[in-house]
Amino acid sequence: MSTERIIQVADLSLILGSLRSLQSDIGTVSGQVDMVGSNLAQTRAELSRLEQAFNDFVQADLKAKELGFAETRQVKIRQEIESKFGQYAIVRRQATGILQAADIQLVRQETIRNATEELMLSTPRYWLAPALVALAAWLTDKRQLAERALAEATRRDDEKTSLFFSLIGRRAGRAEVSRIWLDRYFGLQNPYSLDRQTVVMVDALANGVFNTDTALLCTKRISGWIEELSQQAGFAQTQRGQWGDALRSKTPYFNHAQRYTHLSRFSPMWNDLNGALNAASMQSIVLEHFQDIFQGEIKVASSVLIAVDNLLTSLVSHFDDEELPLRRTEQLNQLIIEEAGDKRAAQQRFDLQSKAQEERVDFTQLLTNAAMHPELSHVTRATQRLAVAHSRDWIVDAHSDVTAQIRQQVPQTIHLEIEDWKGQTAQGDNEAELQDSLRQHIEQRKQQALEQAKLGLKDWGLIALGVVLLLMSFGNGIIVFVMGLAALGWAFIGYRQVQQRRKQIERDFAVLQEQSTQALRACLAETVEWRRDWAMRDAVAAEVSSLLESISPEQHLLAGHNTTRRVMPATAAQAA
Structure with a gap:
C-alpha cells in the first residue's frame, strides 16, 4: 500500500x-x-512603402534602359544620315560661300566653276548641285551652261530652285529677276499642299527682305491663299482643331507625386489629378511662348546681303524629303533623351509635333508650325510674329476650346x-x-x-x-x-x-x-x-487670351531695307 x-x-x-x-x-x-x-501595423506600412519603392524602381529601370537605347540609336541614326546624306551638307556649305567669295573677289572664277562641277558629280540627285553650277556659270557669264544647269535644277526640284534664284536676284539687286522667279515659285504652289521651304518665303516677307513691289505681291498671294482655304466647308473648325493640337503640344509631362505624396498614394485617381495639373500648366508655357515671340525689338540685318544670306542658309540647310524618315526617328530619340527615358511622354510630344515635319501641308498648317515649333521649322522671331498675327482669331478660338476642355476634365x-x-x-x-x-x-x-x-x-x-x-x-x-x-x-x-x-x-x-x-x-x-x-x-488662361487679343497683323511686317513705308493691303488684313 x-x-x-x-x-x-x-x-x-x-x-x-x-x-x-x-x-x-x-x-x-x-x-x-x-x-x-x-509589429503588424509597422509591417503593413513597410509593405506598402516597399511596394511603392519597387514600382518606382521598375519604372526607373525601364526609363534608364530606354534612355540608353535612345542614346545608342541616336548615334547610329546620325551615322546613317552622315553616310547617306553627308555629301549634301558639303553642297549646302558651298552655296553662300560662293556668293560671298564672288562679292569680295578673293577666289578665281575658274576655281568656283571647278568646285561646283565637282559637287555636281558627287551628288547626282540633289537639286542644289546644278543650281550652284548655274550660279557659277552666271557669275562667269556662260549663258548656255547656266541655262542647261538651270533646266536640270528645276527638273530635280522646281520649287526650291525658283525660290533660291529669287533670293539670289534680290541679293544681286536685280528686282525684276527676283520678282520673275518668285512669281514662278508662286505659280507652282497649291495652298492646300505646300512644301516646307515655303516658310523661307514667309521668313523673307516678315524680315523685310523683299522690296515694296515684291512684298505686295507676297501679301496678295498670302491673302488669296487664306481666302481660298477659308471657302472650304468646316474650315474654321479645322483651324480650331489644328491650333488646339499645337497648343496642347506645349503640355508638360511631370509627375507631381513628390509634392502630393498622400494623394498619389491613397487616391486611385492620381493619374487624372496629375494630368489635370499638367494640362493647366500648359497655360503658363503658352503664355511664355507668345511673350517670347512678341516682347523685345527685332533687329533688322545690317544689309540686304546678310539678310538674304541668312535666308539662303535656311533654305539650303533644310533637309530634303528623302532624309525625312531618318530625321523623324532622330527627333523621337532626342525627345526620349529629353524626357529621361520616358518613352510614353516622348511619343506624345512627338505625335503633337510631327505635323511640323510633314512633307506637304496647307498654308495655315505652315503658319501653325512656324508659330509653335520654330526649332523644327527653322524660322525667325519675325516670322513667328507674322504667323501668329495672321492666325490670331483661330488661335483665340482654339485656346478657348482647349481651356474649356481642360476645365471639363478636372475631377469634380x-x-x-x-x-x-x-x-x-x-x-x-x-x-x-x-x-x-x-x-x-x-x-x-x-x-x-x-x-x-x-x-x-x-x-x-x-x-x-x-x-x-x-x-x-x-x-x-x-x-x-x-x-x-x-x-x-x-x-x-x-x-x-x-x-x-x-x-x-x-x-x-x-x-x-x-x-x-x-x-x-x-x-x-x-x-x-x-x-x-x-x-x-x-488663371493664366486669362493672360494668354488678353495677349492674343492685342495682336494685329498690320503691326508685324518689318520695314526691312526699303525706305518706303510698308502698309498691309486691306485684303490681307481682312483675310487674316
Missing part, C-alpha cells in the same frame, strides 16, 4: 512538472505572439482609398464626415476580428473532457482527477491566448485608426492645396 502511494506521488510530481514546463513554453510563445502582433470628386476603406471629397472640406465614416469602418473591421478571436472546438472539447474527467475522478482515483485538471488547464491556457489575441487586435486597430486618420487628414489637406494649385495654373 505504501509502495503504491510512493508511485502515485512520484507520477503526480512528474505530471505537475510537465504542466509547469508546458505553461512556461506557452507563456514564451504568447510573448512572441504579442511581439509579432505589435476625388476618390480616396485607405486600406479597404473608400471615400470621396470635392474640396477637402468634409473631414468630419469622412473621419466618422473611416472610424465606423475600422470599428466594424475590429468587431469582425474580435468575433473571430474566440475559443475553438478544440478548446471547448478540452473543457468538456476536463469536466467529465473530474466527475469520474470521484470513483477512479487521483490520476483521473489530475487528467481532468490538465484538460481544464490546457483550455484555460487557450482562453488566455484568446484574451491576449483580443488585446493585440485592440492595439493593432488603435494604431490603424491613428495612422488612417492621419493619412485621411493629409489627403484632405493636399486636396485643398491641389485645388488651389490648379486654380493658379488655370
Whole structure:
C-alpha cells in the first residue's frame, strides 16, 4: 500500500512538472505572439512603402534602359544620315560661300566653276548641285551652261530652285529677276499642299527682305491663299482643331507625386489629378511662348546681303524629303533623351509635333508650325510674329476650346482609398464626415476580428473532457482527477491566448485608426492645396487670351531695307 502511494506521488510530481514546463513554453510563445502582433501595423506600412519603392524602381529601370537605347540609336541614326546624306551638307556649305567669295573677289572664277562641277558629280540627285553650277556659270557669264544647269535644277526640284534664284536676284539687286522667279515659285504652289521651304518665303516677307513691289505681291498671294482655304466647308473648325493640337503640344509631362505624396498614394485617381495639373500648366508655357515671340525689338540685318544670306542658309540647310524618315526617328530619340527615358511622354510630344515635319501641308498648317515649333521649322522671331498675327482669331478660338476642355476634365470628386476603406471629397472640406465614416469602418473591421478571436472546438472539447474527467475522478482515483485538471488547464491556457489575441487586435486597430486618420487628414489637406494649385495654373488662361487679343497683323511686317513705308493691303488684313 505504501509502495503504491510512493508511485502515485512520484507520477503526480512528474505530471505537475510537465504542466509547469508546458505553461512556461506557452507563456514564451504568447510573448512572441504579442511581439509579432505589435509589429503588424509597422509591417503593413513597410509593405506598402516597399511596394511603392519597387514600382518606382521598375519604372526607373525601364526609363534608364530606354534612355540608353535612345542614346545608342541616336548615334547610329546620325551615322546613317552622315553616310547617306553627308555629301549634301558639303553642297549646302558651298552655296553662300560662293556668293560671298564672288562679292569680295578673293577666289578665281575658274576655281568656283571647278568646285561646283565637282559637287555636281558627287551628288547626282540633289537639286542644289546644278543650281550652284548655274550660279557659277552666271557669275562667269556662260549663258548656255547656266541655262542647261538651270533646266536640270528645276527638273530635280522646281520649287526650291525658283525660290533660291529669287533670293539670289534680290541679293544681286536685280528686282525684276527676283520678282520673275518668285512669281514662278508662286505659280507652282497649291495652298492646300505646300512644301516646307515655303516658310523661307514667309521668313523673307516678315524680315523685310523683299522690296515694296515684291512684298505686295507676297501679301496678295498670302491673302488669296487664306481666302481660298477659308471657302472650304468646316474650315474654321479645322483651324480650331489644328491650333488646339499645337497648343496642347506645349503640355508638360511631370509627375507631381513628390509634392502630393498622400494623394498619389491613397487616391486611385492620381493619374487624372496629375494630368489635370499638367494640362493647366500648359497655360503658363503658352503664355511664355507668345511673350517670347512678341516682347523685345527685332533687329533688322545690317544689309540686304546678310539678310538674304541668312535666308539662303535656311533654305539650303533644310533637309530634303528623302532624309525625312531618318530625321523623324532622330527627333523621337532626342525627345526620349529629353524626357529621361520616358518613352510614353516622348511619343506624345512627338505625335503633337510631327505635323511640323510633314512633307506637304496647307498654308495655315505652315503658319501653325512656324508659330509653335520654330526649332523644327527653322524660322525667325519675325516670322513667328507674322504667323501668329495672321492666325490670331483661330488661335483665340482654339485656346478657348482647349481651356474649356481642360476645365471639363478636372475631377469634380476625388476618390480616396485607405486600406479597404473608400471615400470621396470635392474640396477637402468634409473631414468630419469622412473621419466618422473611416472610424465606423475600422470599428466594424475590429468587431469582425474580435468575433473571430474566440475559443475553438478544440478548446471547448478540452473543457468538456476536463469536466467529465473530474466527475469520474470521484470513483477512479487521483490520476483521473489530475487528467481532468490538465484538460481544464490546457483550455484555460487557450482562453488566455484568446484574451491576449483580443488585446493585440485592440492595439493593432488603435494604431490603424491613428495612422488612417492621419493619412485621411493629409489627403484632405493636399486636396485643398491641389485645388488651389490648379486654380493658379488655370488663371493664366486669362493672360494668354488678353495677349492674343492685342495682336494685329498690320503691326508685324518689318520695314526691312526699303525706305518706303510698308502698309498691309486691306485684303490681307481682312483675310487674316
